[in-house]
Amino acid sequence: MAELVGNLLVAQSGGPTAVINASVAGVVQEAGRQECVEEIYAGLNGILGILNEELIDLNDEKARTIEGLKYTPAAALGTCRYKIDFNKKPEQAARDMDRLFEVFQAHNIRFFFYIGGNDSQDTANKIHHEAIKRGYEMRVIGVPKTIDNDLPHTDHCPGFGSVVKYNAATVMEIALDVGSMATDDGACCLIEVMGRGAGWIAAGTVIARRNENDAPHLILIPEIQLNEAAFLAKVRNVVEKLKYCVIVVGEGVKNEKGEEIAADKTQIDSFGHPVLSGAAENLGKLITQKLGLKTRTVKLGYAQRAAGHIASATDVQEASSCGAAAVRAAAAGQSGFMVKLVRQSSQPYRWTTDLHPLDEVANVEHLIPRDWFDEDGFLPNDKLVDYMRPLVEGDVKVPTEGGLPKYITLDKSPVEKKLAPRA
Amino acid sequence: MAELVGNLLVAQSGGPTAVINASVAGVVQEAGRQECVEEIYAGLNGILGILNEELIDLNDEKARTIEGLKYTPAAALGTCRYKIDFNKKPEQAARDMDRLFEVFQAHNIRFFFYIGGNDSQDTANKIHHEAIKRGYEMRVIGVPKTIDNDLPHTDHCPGFGSVVKYNAATVMEIALDVGSMATDDGACCLIEVMGRGAGWIAAGTVIARRNENDAPHLILIPEIQLNEAAFLAKVRNVVEKLKYCVIVVGEGVKNEKGEEIAADKTQIDSFGHPVLSGAAENLGKLITQKLGLKTRTVKLGYAQRAAGHIASATDVQEASSCGAAAVRAAAAGQSGFMVKLVRQSSQPYRWTTDLHPLDEVANVEHLIPRDWFDEDGFLPNDKLVDYMRPLVEGDVKVPTEGGLPKYITLDKSPVEKKLAPRA
Numbered sequence: 138m139a140e141l142v143g144n145l146l147v148a149q150s151g152g153p154t155a156v157i158n159a160s161v162a163g164v165v166q167e168a169g170r171q172e173c174v175e176e177i178y179a180g181l182n183g184i185l186g187i188l189n190e191e192l193i194d195l196n197d198e199k200a201r202t203i204e205g206l207k208y209t210p211a212a213a214l215g216t217c218r219y220k221i222d223f224n225k226k227p228e229q230a231a232r233d234m235d236r237l238f239e240v241f242q243a244h245n246i247r248f249f250f251y252i253g254g255n256d257s258q259d260t261a262n263k264i265h266h267e268a269i270k271r272g273y274e275m276r277v278i279g280v281p282k283t284i285d286n287d288l289p290h291t292d293h294c295p296g297f298g299s300v301v302k303y304n305a306a307t308v309m310e311i312a313l314d315v316g317s318m319a320t321d322d323g324a325c326c327l328i329e330v331m332g333r334g335a336g337w338i339a340a341g342t343v344i345a346r347r348n349e350n351d352a353p354h355l356i357l358i359p360e361i362q363l364n365e366a367a368f369l370a371k372v373r374n375v376v377e378k379l380k381y382c383v384i385v386v387g388e389g390v391k392n393e394k395g396e397e398i399a400a401d402k403t404q405i406d407s408f409g410h411p412v413l414s415g416a417a418e419n420l421g422k423l424i425t426q427k428l429g430l431k432t433r434t435v436k437l438g439y440a441q442r443a444a445g446h447i448a449s450a451t452d453v454q455e456a457s458s459c460g461a462a463a464v465r466a467a468a469a470g471q472s473g474f475m476v477k478l479v480r481q482s483s484q485p486y487r488w489t490t491d492l493h494p495l496d497e498v499a500n501v502e503h504l505i506p507r508d509w510f511d512e513d514g515f516l517p518n519d520k521l522v523d524y525m526r527p528l529v530e531g532d533v534k535v536p537t538e539g540g541l542p543k544y545i546t547l548d549k550s551p552v553e554k555k556l557a558p559r560a
Numbered sequence: 561m562a563e564l565v566g567n568l569l570v571a572q573s574g575g576p577t578a579v580i581n582a583s584v585a586g587v588v589q590e591a592g593r594q595e596c597v598e599e600i601y602a603g604l605n606g607i608l609g610i611l612n613e614e615l616i617d618l619n620d621e622k623a624r625t626i627e628g629l630k631y632t633p634a635a636a637l638g639t640c641r642y643k644i645d646f647n648k649k650p651e652q653a654a655r656d657m658d659r660l661f662e663v664f665q666a667h668n669i670r671f672f673f674y675i676g677g678n679d680s681q682d683t684a685n686k687i688h689h690e691a692i693k694r695g696y697e698m699r700v701i702g703v704p705k706t707i708d709n710d711l712p713h714t715d716h717c718p719g720f721g722s723v724v725k726y727n728a729a730t731v732m733e734i735a736l737d738v739g740s741m742a743t744d745d746g747a748c749c750l751i752e753v754m755g756r757g758a759g760w761i762a763a764g765t766v767i768a769r770r771n772e773n774d775a776p777h778l779i780l781i782p783e784i785q786l787n788e789a790a791f792l793a794k795v796r797n798v799v800e801k802l803k804y805c806v807i808v809v810g811e812g813v814k815n816e817k818g819e820e821i822a823a824d825k826t827q828i829d830s831f832g833h834p835v836l837s838g839a840a841e842n843l844g845k846l847i848t849q850k851l852g853l854k855t856r857t858v859k860l861g862y863a864q865r866a867a868g869h870i871a872s873a874t875d876v877q878e879a880s881s882c883g884a885a886a887v888r889a890a891a892a893g894q895s896g897f898m899v900k901l902v903r904q905s906s907q908p909y910r911w912t913t914d915l916h917p918l919d920e921v922a923n924v925e926h927l928i929p930r931d932w933f934d935e936d937g938f939l940p941n942d943k944l945v946d947y948m949r950p951l952v953e954g955d956v957k958v959p960t961e962g963g964l965p966k967y968i969t970l971d972k973s974p975v976e977k978k979l980a981p982r983a
Contacts, residue, residue: 149740152741153736153737153740153741182743185743209736210733210736210737211733211736211737211739211740212737212740212741213740214740215740215741215742215743216740216741217741217743218741219743302963302964305964306869306964306965307863307867309964309965309967310633310634310863310866310867310868310869310965311861311862311863311866313576313632313633313634313866313967314576314633314634314635314862314865314866315862316634317572317576317634317635317636317637317638317639318575318576318635318638318639318640318641319638320605320608320638320640320642326861326862328863344962344964345964347961433861433862434859434861435859435860435861435862435863436857436858436859436861437858437860437863438734438749438856438857438858438859439734439737439738439749439856439858440730440733440734440751440858440860442737443733443734443736443737444730444733445733446729446733446870447869447870449963451963526962526963529962529963529964530962530963531963532960532963537955538770539767539949539952539953540725540872540874540949540952540953540954540955541725541728541729541732541767541768541952542729542732542733544732544736
């Protein structure tokens, strides 16, 4: 394959994570080692910023700032949920694609890296095929990112280990709190965590259990429909034994009809999914009503995916390595792949990166196998525990100022625009 | 005053905090240095455990375990919300008081330390006066504890610095997340924090603001009734300027009629207060309805007061010192006082402990002065910032195992019962 030389463009997409910036750091640091890469640009707010020709020059950032991305949560480049949708909006999608390639061409972008989840890998794949169709030589590699851990083919997703580390630590701390308040009247705390289709985030908190009586005492996931009677019986048993009960609720948990317990059909997100809220609230009310127990709810929301102060060092290292591996693959002439994490061993934990064709990634959702949960469906078994444990190992050192984290901000030196504004 | 020699009893009461165990450590470590103290006992679940003669022997715990209480959140002795209420339940209260003194006498308790907030200081004061009335020689000292920071006379309360440290870090991280998602359609995140009557916890998060555009952009506290129109105008302004807005909502925030925005009159806690939930939810719906903006809510709940993994080292040291000061005061013959924190200087931060008569503490609620907030009532000013900053300084080193905190548990070696069970 002929040597391709040109500029690099990296962008972030979808919901942020604690380590999505570590992947940018990996891209930039590896790009500095590759002679085929000239300028290192980033698109602001994902594909949306590229459409608007809002590019910044990452070579203008200090090396220490780029390194600081490894402990800084959320998307330092900005992100978006914009989708190029040839099915629902074919004309807009065609116009968007034309515009993207105008921008790529105007800035001689030859290496494009899109860091994101399912929808973003789909976008990367479309751009890859479009480049071939248009005869525009460009290497496109997807970098996996999603707290939900629902991308297929990769052992797990960067971002997942950190959200579980935070959530599991929170479960431990809340259990100490609720347990210390437990007197004979009993008390339940329901902790709602993210995960609409896949229950990995909820299930992962099982590692907070070091002993038989430890929390979480029940974990509810979207993959297993909730039998109300069995659920209430289980809660009653736990409270009879321990005087309290801590329940982790995946936001997408479903009732026996397969309906989301929290679905609020009045709010729809930009991908057309209903906005969820209140699974824990609804189940808490049920427990109070049917069992007469006091309940409290916690809804961690965005806090869980942004918790850089307790990120997993393993996760940071993997996220950064995925970024670096993407650049190496592109420099070696590959395109149309997603970087994936391959587990070689759980104990001791050993892993590496590899590539997987984007054609096989898009729109496939990786769910929890049923046999990774107990028969009654209320707790994961050792398969999930063994899978999960290594992913939260290691602490990240975050600099502080005045007792609070001191995260970095990019200078975001703009790249001069060469095109007329987007129509 | 004649030398009093006998056994010590310590107990914890009310809602746990990240540092209430540090006060127990302070009590135990100082007690070890006082010759007048023979046995070091603790009551399980506060006054409730004492009534049930459920005492444990803290001398049986390892020194390392006692030291470990300084980084372990929640109430290691267990806590309760039980109140000896001579107004509402005079007969029960009289029976309880008789029983308490039976237990004190049976175990030769001569030094009693109750760690708690307003209601608990009131209980300590009642026991102090009752001891005098009964001619039972015992020294009673209250140790302040409350995340709400609403105790009078003390500069601030142990527990407060840590909850604000966690909440402020969370605000910073959520702001990075929401800010990085902000595209032209705007987005608001409302973070609900604890504080029913006093807004200190909400207001304290102002220290997350290092620059003019930093979050939180609005802070709503119970002390300042919310003007809906002014609130919506302010949110609109922030979103027009920054494309996003982060709002910290004290759970007890009130509307212009003085009604709690979140009051759910169907649930009442054991002190007869309505259980609150949903101030942020309700305000989020209002913003979506009136301004057409996307909103998300976070409800930190128990997570915020139990977050030992990001406790303030200053807070831990002060909590421990309050426990030690209580023991020194009692050994010196004092009774009927609460230990208080006295600030000598904010920059550099210098403080000491002193005593305040319990008669002047009980049932007085320390609220935020109106002139510590901006005129429009949406952000604290420098008075609050200067007050708050030192209290979150310093990080606590928590041991970990498998990437998660490893908190201590007490052996809880029981003290042999000497009485018949409580009637």
